[in-house]
Amino acid sequence: MEGNAKENVYENLMEKLKGHLAIAAAYTIFGLNVVLCKDIANSQAVAPHVLFTFRAIGASAIFWIISLFQPKEPIEKGDMWRIALASLLGFYLTQVTFLIGITMATAIDSAILGTLGPVFTMITAYFFVGEPITGKKAGGVAIALAGVLFLIFHSVHAGGASATTPLGLVMLLLNSLTFSMYLGIFRPLVSKYSVITFMKWVFLFSLLISLPFSAKGLLTMDYAAIPVSVRWEIGYLIVFATFIAYYLIPYGQKRIRPTLVSMYNYLSPIIATIVSIWTGLDHLTWHKVIAAIAIVGGVILVSKSRAAESGRS
16 A cells, blocks of 8 residues: 555656646747747748748648547537637737737847736736625736836837837737737637647647738748748747647646646746847846746736635635
8 A cells, every 4th residue: 555655656656747747848938939939020021910820830730730630529510610710819809919029029028928818818807707806806917017118118119120119019918918818818719628639729720810910921932942940940930839738738737736737927038138149139127037036926926826715615
């Protein structure tokens, strides 16, 4: 009996380790994704809508091919339109706002604003689930908002070709908001089906949604003019930032607590900042450091408040 107990403890630890490694890998990929998307935007070789369609085509193909080697999992009739809405909110709008926003913002600013997810999730939960907003949560939101406003003021007034614009900031805020709404509204639907089944339909619908906006660009773009380095970067976005990352996150969510998953969200801006400075795409200023501390501090306050409530319930 004692041997079985030790074996179970060991298996649980290994499962948790796998979960941590999966989530850490996913958010490392997302951190690099910010930098590579900015580099693609700087090249002006591929328009944002066209780049999204490339990602949707690649991810759809990979997920559908893998599904052929797995047991068939039917989708309930009433769920198909819900998956289409999830595709629109959580993938098309989320990724297109990011790809547009990154053309008008620095890589570090984009990464910092990307940490606001838990705050938007809290707001979504208040309106759609009726989750109360406590004083600690409100304080966390206020601190994070102060950081955002501080970042907006100093980034927009920084000047230069690589400065962040107001529209870029709006797009990046919409990126965090739409993905947080997707997580809050469609969580039961996501957990209902396997990762492969859900994702193959999500990316197929995302592809169909994007085609009316990207068809002209796909037909008129000079593919031969795309630099080789940009082609490799697009390949990374399709295989790693779209397929592998979106597979790893649900894998990790099944093995570690949601509060631990959310804490890995802070890994992306660290990776993005290091790589951006190393490659010369961006530079770190004391304004960005102060803004990052305020935003991350506010988000941690919100996350701890939610975790404490979950522990009491």
